[in-house]
Amino acid sequence: MKEITSTQNPYIKDLLKLQEKARERKKKGLFIIEGKREISLAVTANYVFDTVLFVPDLITEQELLALFNENVNRIVISKEVYQKVAYRDSTEGIIAVTKTKNFALDQIVFNNKKPLVLVAEGIEKPGNLGALLRTADAANADAVFIANPKTDVYNTNIIRSSVGCVFTNQIGIGTSEEIVTFLHANNIAMFATTLQNSNPYFKEDYTKATAIVVGTEATGLTTIFREKATQNINIPMQGKIDSMNVSVAAAIVLFEAKRQRGF
Numbered sequence: 001m002k003e004i005t006s007t008q009n010p011y012i013k014d015l016l017k018l019q020e021k022a023r024e025r026k027k028k029g030l031f032i033i034e035g036k037r038e039i040s041l042a043v044t045a046n047y048v049f050d051t052v053l054f055v056p057d058l059i060t061e062q063e064l065l066a067l068f069n070e071n072v073n074r075i076v077i078s079k080e081v082y083q084k085v086a087y088r089d090s091t092e093g094i095i096a097v098t099k100t101k102n103f104a105l106d107q108i109v110f111n112n113k114k115p116l117v118l119v120a121e122g123i124e125k126p127g128n129l130g131a132l133l134r135t136a137d138a139a140n141a142d143a144v145f146i147a148n149p150k151t152d153v154y155n156t157n158i159i160r161s162s163v164g165c166v167f168t169n170q171i172g173i174g175t176s177e178e179i180v181t182f183l184h185a186n187n188i189a190m191f192a193t194t195l196q197n198s199n200p201y202f203k204e205d206y207t208k209a210t211a212i213v214v215g216t217e218a219t220g221l222t223t224i225f226r227e228k229a230t231q232n233i234n235i236p237m238q239g240k241i242d243s244m245n246v247s248v249a250a251a252i253v254l255f256e257a258k259r260q261r262g263f
Contacts, residue, residue: 001074001075001076002075002076003075003076003077004053004075004076004077004078004081005077005078005080005081006081007080007081007084009081012081012084012085015032015053015085015095015097016084016085018030018031018032018097019032019085019087019156022151022152022154022155025100025152025154026100026152029099029100030050030097030098030099030100031097031098031100031154032085032087032095032096032097032098032156033095033096033098033159034086034087034088034090034092034094034095034096034156034159034160035088035090035092035094035164036059036067036092036094037163037164038159038163038164038167039067039094039096040067040164041164041165041167041168042096042098042164042167043067043068044167044168045167045168047098047099047101047167048098048099049068049072049096049097049098049099050072050073050097050098050099051072051073051074051075051096051097052064052068052072052073052074052075052094052095052096052097053074053075053076053077053081053082053085053094053095053096053097054074054075054076054077054093054094054095055076055077055078055079055082055093055094056076057079057093058079058082058091058092058093058094059092059093059094061074064094067094072096077095079093082095087156087160088160100154103146103153103171103172103173104172104173104174105145105172105173105174105178105179105182107172108143108170108172108182109170110142110143110186111142112142113209114207114208114209114210114261115142115143115188115209115210116139116141116142116206116210116212116254116257116258116261117141117142117143117144117145117183117188117210117211117212118132118135118136118139118141118143118144118145118211118212118214118250118254119144119145119147119179119183119190119211119212119213119214119225120132120144120145120146120147120214120215120246120250121147121148121176121213121214121215121216121221121222121225122147122148122149122150122215122216122219122222123146123149123150123151123215123216123246124150124151124216125151126151126155126157126158126161127157127158127161128245128246128247129146129151129153129158129161129162130157130158130159130160130161130162130163130165130166131161131162131245131246131247132144132214132246132247132250133158133162133165133166133169133171134161134162134163134165134247135247135250135251135254136165136169136250136254137162137165137168137169138251139251139254139255139257139258140258141169141254142170143169143170143171143172144169144170144171144172145171145172145173145174145179145182145211146171146172146173146174147174147175147176147179147225148175148176148222149173153166153171153173154166176222176224176225177224180224180225180228183211184228186209187209188209188210188211189208189209189210189211189230189231190211190213190225190228190229190230191204191206191210191211191212191213191229191230191231191232191233191253192213192221192225192226192229192231192232192233193212193213193214193215193221193232193233193234193235193249193250193253194215194220194221194225194226194232194233194234195220195234195242196226196232197226197232198231198232198233198234199231199232199233199234200233200234200235200236201233201234201235201252201253201256202256204231204233205260206253206256206257206260206261207257207260207261210257212250212253212254212257213225213229214246214249214250215246216246217243217244217245217246233253235249235252235253
């Protein structure tokens with residue numbers, strides 16, 4: 001089994017590029033996962049692993065074999081190398097180099113005849129997108145559509161802030177126009193969260209096939225969602241401010257939809 005003890009090793013330098021640059025991830029079709037829980041979720045989601053790097057003092061080969069359901073190429077690394085590559089402050093001692101998936105809209109399959117979908121348009125902050133994925137998982141949404149993405153789904157911050165929910169959600173990525181077309185073609189009603197021409201969110205019926213559309217706190221949704229929506233909705237504010245974090249807003253409406261559906 002190969003062993004790497006130097007942080008100057010060319011392979012380790014390539015991994016750092018992979019971790020830091022979306023361009024490298026797209027070019028190589030690979031990304032990095034840290035941690036047992038996140039890797040376990042990726043295993044369950046049938047991700048294909050290229051290589052696993054581990055520190056024997058922190059995780060045994062037997063634990064690796066129990067974690068993975070396939071014979072993955074394994075590399076022993078020193079604690080120094082692990083600390084160099086690891087993005088977060090953890091001591092789990094495992095990093096997986098993983099193959100990316102295709103998030104094209106034509107890959108989406110709904111098992112539910114009345115799917116509940118979350119659409120997130122133009123989200124810039126990885127932490128917000130990660131939180132939205134975590135919210136969608138909590139509500140057991142049938143899919144998350146990312147419209148006009150501003151950040152790579154495999155960004156390390158997104159994987160971390162989503163607590164691995166990048167791997168538990170069915171994800172589709174496209175332009176706002178493509179997603180609107182997809183929703184219309186599949187007879188999914190769109191409820192766009194915006195102040196313009198909107199009703200309070202709790203007055204709408206979400207028991208049919210439904211997409212809840214959210215945008216950035218700063219700029220809101222683009223015209224196409226506001227104008228093509230089945231209905232624009234708002235969350236009435238009770239305090240001094242007129243908006244809230246996008247993941248909180250998404251959670252409020254998604255769980256109202258779940259309440260109406262009897263969970």
